[in-house]
Amino acid sequence: MEKKNLALNIENLSVKYKIYEGILEVIPGLSMHVExxxxxxxxxxxxxxxxxxxxxxxxxLQSPPAIVHKDAIEVCGVSVDGKKGLRSVRRNVSMIxxxxxxxxxxxxKISTQMTDILKSQFPGKRKAEYGQMMLDALDSVSMPAPxxxxxxxxxxxxxxxxxxxxxxxxxxxxxxLMLADEPTTALDVTIEEQILDLLDKLVREKxxxxxxxxHALGAIRKITDRVYVMYAGNVVEVGKTKEVFExxxxxxxxxxxxxxxxxxxxxxxDGIAGDIPSYIxxxxxxxxxxxxxxxxQECLEAPPILADMEDGRQVACHHAGEEAAV
Amino acid sequence: MSENVIQIKxxxxxxxxxxxxxxxxxxVSFDIxxxxxxxxxxxxxxxxxxxxxxxxxxxxxxxxxxxxxxEIDISRSSQSREPxxxxxIQLVFQDPGGSLNPRKTIRQIxxxxxxxxxxxxxxxxxxxxxxxxxxxxxxxPVHYLDKYPRAIGGGEKxxxxxxxxxxANPQFIVLDEPTSALDVSIQAKIxxxxxxxxxxxxxxxxxxxxxxxxxxxMCDRLAVMYLxxxxxxxxxxxxxxxxxxxxxxxxxxxxxxxxxEEERLKPQKIKSIxxxxxxxxxxxxxxxHPRCPFKKDICSQDTPQMREVSPGxxxxxxxx
Amino acid sequence: MMTKELKANAAVEQGQNxxxxxxxxxxxxxxxNPLSMLGLVVVLAVVFVAVFAPYIVPYPExxxxxxxxxxxxxxxxxxxxxxTDEYGRDVFSRxxxxxxxxxxxxxxxxxxxxxxxVILGLVAGYYKGKLISRLIMWVTELFxxxxxxxxxxxxxxxxxNGYLFAAIGIAVAWWPWYTRMTYNMVTSLSNELYIVYTExxxxxxxxxxxxxxxxxxxxxxxxxxxLDMGSIILTASSMSFVGLGVQPPEPSLxxxxxxxxxxxxxxxxxxxxxxxxxxLIVLGFNLLGDGLNDVLSVEEK
Numbered sequence: 001m002e003k004k005n006l007a008l009n010i011e012n013l014s015v016k017y018k019i020y021e022g023i024l025e026v027i028p029g030l031s032m033h034v035e036x037x038x039x040x041x042x043x044x045x046x047x048x049x050x051x052x053x054x055x056x057x058x059x060x061l062q063s064p065p066a067i068v069h070k071d072a073i074e075v076c077g078v079s080v081d082g083k084k085g086l087r088s089v090r091r092n093v094s095m096i097x098x099x100x101x102x103x104x105x106x107x108x109k110i111s112t113q114m115t116d117i118l119k120s121q122f123p124g125k126r127k128a129e130y131g132q133m134m135l136d137a138l139d140s141v142s143m144p145a146p147x148x149x150x151x152x153x154x155x156x157x158x159x160x161x162x163x164x165x166x167x168x169x170x171x172x173x174x175x176x177l178m179l180a181d182e183p184t185t186a187l188d189v190t191i192e193e194q195i196l197d198l199l200d201k202l203v204r205e206k207x208x209x210x211x212x213x214x215h216a217l218g219a220i221r222k223i224t225d226r227v228y229v230m231y232a233g234n235v236v237e238v239g240k241t242k243e244v245f246e247x248x249x250x251x252x253x254x255x256x257x258x259x260x261x262x263x264x265x266x267x268x269x270d271g272i273a274g275d276i277p278s279y280i281x282x283x284x285x286x287x288x289x290x291x292x293x294x295x296x297q298e299c300l301e302a303p304p305i306l307a308d309m310e311d312g313r314q315v316a317c318h319h320a321g322e323e324a325a326v
Numbered sequence: 327m328s329e330n331v332i333q334i335k336x337x338x339x340x341x342x343x344x345x346x347x348x349x350x351x352x353x354v355s356f357d358i359x360x361x362x363x364x365x366x367x368x369x370x371x372x373x374x375x376x377x378x379x380x381x382x383x384x385x386x387x388x389x390x391x392x393x394x395x396x397e398i399d400i401s402r403s404s405q406s407r408e409p410x411x412x413x414x415i416q417l418v419f420q421d422p423g424g425s426l427n428p429r430k431t432i433r434q435i436x437x438x439x440x441x442x443x444x445x446x447x448x449x450x451x452x453x454x455x456x457x458x459x460x461x462x463x464x465x466x467p468v469h470y471l472d473k474y475p476r477a478i479g480g481g482e483k484x485x486x487x488x489x490x491x492x493x494a495n496p497q498f499i500v501l502d503e504p505t506s507a508l509d510v511s512i513q514a515k516i517x518x519x520x521x522x523x524x525x526x527x528x529x530x531x532x533x534x535x536x537x538x539x540x541x542x543x544m545c546d547r548l549a550v551m552y553l554x555x556x557x558x559x560x561x562x563x564x565x566x567x568x569x570x571x572x573x574x575x576x577x578x579x580x581x582x583x584x585x586x587e588e589e590r591l592k593p594q595k596i597k598s599i600x601x602x603x604x605x606x607x608x609x610x611x612x613x614x615h616p617r618c619p620f621k622k623d624i625c626s627q628d629t630p631q632m633r634e635v636s637p638g639x640x641x642x643x644x645x646x
Numbered sequence: 647m648m649t650k651e652l653k654a655n656a657a658v659e660q661g662q663n664x665x666x667x668x669x670x671x672x673x674x675x676x677x678x679n680p681l682s683m684l685g686l687v688v689v690l691a692v693v694f695v696a697v698f699a700p701y702i703v704p705y706p707e708x709x710x711x712x713x714x715x716x717x718x719x720x721x722x723x724x725x726x727x728x729x730t731d732e733y734g735r736d737v738f739s740r741x742x743x744x745x746x747x748x749x750x751x752x753x754x755x756x757x758x759x760x761x762x763x764v765i766l767g768l769v770a771g772y773y774k775g776k777l778i779s780r781l782i783m784w785v786t787e788l789f790x791x792x793x794x795x796x797x798x799x800x801x802x803x804x805x806x807n808g809y810l811f812a813a814i815g816i817a818v819a820w821w822p823w824y825t826r827m828t829y830n831m832v833t834s835l836s837n838e839l840y841i842v843y844t845e846x847x848x849x850x851x852x853x854x855x856x857x858x859x860x861x862x863x864x865x866x867x868x869x870x871x872x873l874d875m876g877s878i879i880l881t882a883s884s885m886s887f888v889g890l891g892v893q894p895p896e897p898s899l900x901x902x903x904x905x906x907x908x909x910x911x912x913x914x915x916x917x918x919x920x921x922x923x924x925x926l927i928v929l930g931f932n933l934l935g936d937g938l939n940d941v942l943s944v945e946e947k
Contacts (some may be wrong), residue, residue: 020671045511111468160602188370189538190576191598194598218582222582246585256510259513260514260539261512261543261544261593263538263544264542264587264588264591265563267543268514268540269514271510271512271513272511272513294436312620404846407848417843419839425839426860427858429861438849443848536800
């Protein structure tokens with residue numbers, strides 16, 4: 001694998017916080033990468049550290065309070081450290097957030113906010129040219145009545161339209177890597193479908209790399225090629241999206257899929273008993289051990305490492321491959 | 327013949343706002359049978375939560391009626407309701423964090439309904455015994471009684487909310503998106519617990535949600551709402567096999583699913599288009615017509631009437 | 647989960663109260679901020695001085711009408727830490743005793759204005775939009791429109807001049823701020839789901855106000871009380887500066903500053919020393935208030 005060609009490369013990232021009760025070991029050591037024009041999903045539930053990973057990739061994780069150690073975080077081959085790194089991140093990364101209403105400034109018209117971005121990206125053009133670029137951008141996200149939208153304030157738009165504006169703004173920057181943090185969680189189902197289709201189409205057309213972070217498994221399945229499953233700060237399973245959804249290997253992934261209510265009406269599995277372990281003095285073995293049906297002595301003693309399986313999947317489990325009934 | 331717990335007839339609720347009159351619920355009728363888990367599904371602005379609020383009495387309806395157990399008219403706000411009525415109809419909110427007082431321990435929270443609805447003065451030991459019994463029913467350990475809400479997880483908070491509703495010993499519980507704020511693995515636990523409690527305590531539920539998959543797996547019947555009106559209303563199995571209303575089909579087609587098997591169950595011919603209009607300026611005629619791929623001229627002029635398309639299956643569309 | 651449960655069980659067995667645990671945590675956060683700690687130390691020192699002033703001052707007799715002409719106008723020295731005044735009285739002793747009266751006035755004002763303001767605020771907030779609420783808020787705003795010092799002076803001159811009436815005078819100007827704050831907090835609390843729930847279940851209004859709402863606003867009230875203590879002492883000093891409140895010969899910080907002005911600049915300690923004490927007290931209470939605010943507002947999340 002040629003490292004230079006990676007859109008994002010994170011090696012051995014660890015993040016800790018010091019608080020009253022002790023030290024929060026949020027992420028013990030995580031590596032992930034995104035290839036050019038690859039669409040990667042990041043699945044995880046509340047508090048599993050997925051947003052922390054995303055923030056480190058975009059170089060916006062505040063440190064302190066976070067205590068960060070890493071071997072490397074590189075965006076398009078350039079380390080994110082220092083001023084030069086930050087500039088590279090700004091040039092190469094764009095973000096879409098969960099809540100489209102708080103990522104737009106409520107006191108400025110959409111046109112003003114979009115012009116600001118254009119001016120920083122393409123300085124020294126005439127007003128009319130900027131206007132045309134904005135219309136094109138809104139057009140590319142299939143915005144109905146783009147002229148009217150440009151003259152509106154964010155509150156005058158619906159949630160779906162605001163998210164379209166955010167995507168249009170993210171696309172105006174000619175970036176390589178797009179980070180989408182739960183972009184459809186705040187939207188209604190029928191609108192979510194439209195936004196996911198749109199993201200899918202745009203990312204394919206413009207050959208961008210995408211990280212889609214979500215707890216909605218269906219959304220990840222719909223538009224990503226490869227998926228990372230995170231649990232309590234660790235990556236527990238990596239593989240081609242289609243394969244992971246068809247045959248999950250890690251007990252956590254299996255439990256998660258089973259707990260999701262299905263359209264087939266086959267009832268709801270009882271979920272995964274228990275809770276995410278505390279990040280203060282986390283279990284020294286596998287962090288999933290206390291909730292795992294396969295747990296043995298080995299799991300309580302040593303943390304599993306993310307190991308390659310025969311089918312090209314990577315799973316962090318001492319009992320990977322033993323497809324016991326869960 | 328099963329008895330109805332709740333019967334809703336021509337229920338309408340309008341709110342006066344700065345921008346004009348907002349019709350949140352528009353001429354809605356349905357009934358919830360005894361021992362039934364009735365799903366009320368809709369996207370934002372569909373008026374599903376407004377119906378729930380009227381049943382528990384946050385406010386009264388503008389017109390129409392709500393009848394409890396075929397005899398008691400409850401079309402008014404909670405202040406004018408009998409205490410026994412408040413006891414029989416309970417409520418669980420979507421946001422478990424916000425619905426528990428952060429300054430009270432779980433014990434203090436649960437003792438409020440226990441004492442309020444006991445009908446007589448209870449001794450501390452009686453209250454304690456009852457609280458412990460309820461906590462056990464929802465499956466939380468007893469030492470949680472001394473914890474504050476912030477010290478427990480989201481799913482556990484929601485279980486405390488359920489316990490608080492159960493403490494009143496109700497017949498009917500309105501569940502307003504009880505699992506929407508929770509993670510999938512926890513959601514499963516709560517929904518299964520809710521089903522278990524329903525059977526054990528002979529409860530009826532109104533389950534308000536936007537998640538059709540959840541309804542598929544836990545409700546007996548359901549109604550789908552769009553912009554204040556019911557589009558379709560049927561038994562769960564019949565509904566998912568044979569969705570008739572174009573909006574219902576669009577909703578089903580939009581669900582992001584986990585397997586090809588489920589993918590095949592979705593209506594194939596329809597694709598989601600358009601925006602949900604603001605309830606403040608609802609389209610004339612059928613509220614869904616601007617997004618409907620099958621619309622005819624009549625759809626933009628006349629409001630369609632609810633019709634029985636097959637026994638027990640109602641839909642509200644000109645084109646069926 | 648297992649470990650968590652074990653830990654919790656252990657906590658229960660050891661008799662650890664969650665309330666005490668949370669207090670410990672608050673104290674940890676508070677103690678990590680040096681400014682808050684400074685405030686706490688100053689306030690504790692002020693309270694200590696106020697309680698024990700008559701027993702610890704070097705010249706207790708100087709609180710009254712003693713004259714030692716031979717010792718008048720001495721600068722700060724080892725014998726008279728803050729010098730002496732025109733009658734030869736020890737300024738340091740008089741300052742400590744003056745601190746006592748300042749603190750007593752402050753406590754009196756809070757004792758009157760906080761219960762009054764909070765009760766009115768609770769009622770007005772709960773019945774928002776009703777006549778009683780509008781009436782209360784109308785009176786509140788009326789009182790807020792008049793500068794506190796002037797209002798206090800009016801009350802003081804209308805009745806007898808002295809300790810108690812100075813406190814009443816300031817309290818009359820102070821309660822509206824508590825009403826206003828409580829009103830705002832109660833109206834926003836009314837939208838919280840747990841309040842909605844108790845209302846729907848038919849819990850009595852008095853119980854909702856006292857057992858559901860009040861615990862949620864106490865931390866803000868306590869914080870405001872600490873911050874206000876400084877301002878009240880300052881107001882009391884301003885009043886004694888113009889001759890209202892504590893009456894001579896009893897020492898008060900404001901009056902000492904005011905009396906000393908005529909001897910400026912040669913005998914600067916007569917003004918500067920008590921002024922520094924006022925500043926120190928006000929600063930101490932403000933720092934403590936800020937510290938409490940940080941800790942308690944985090945606690946709510």
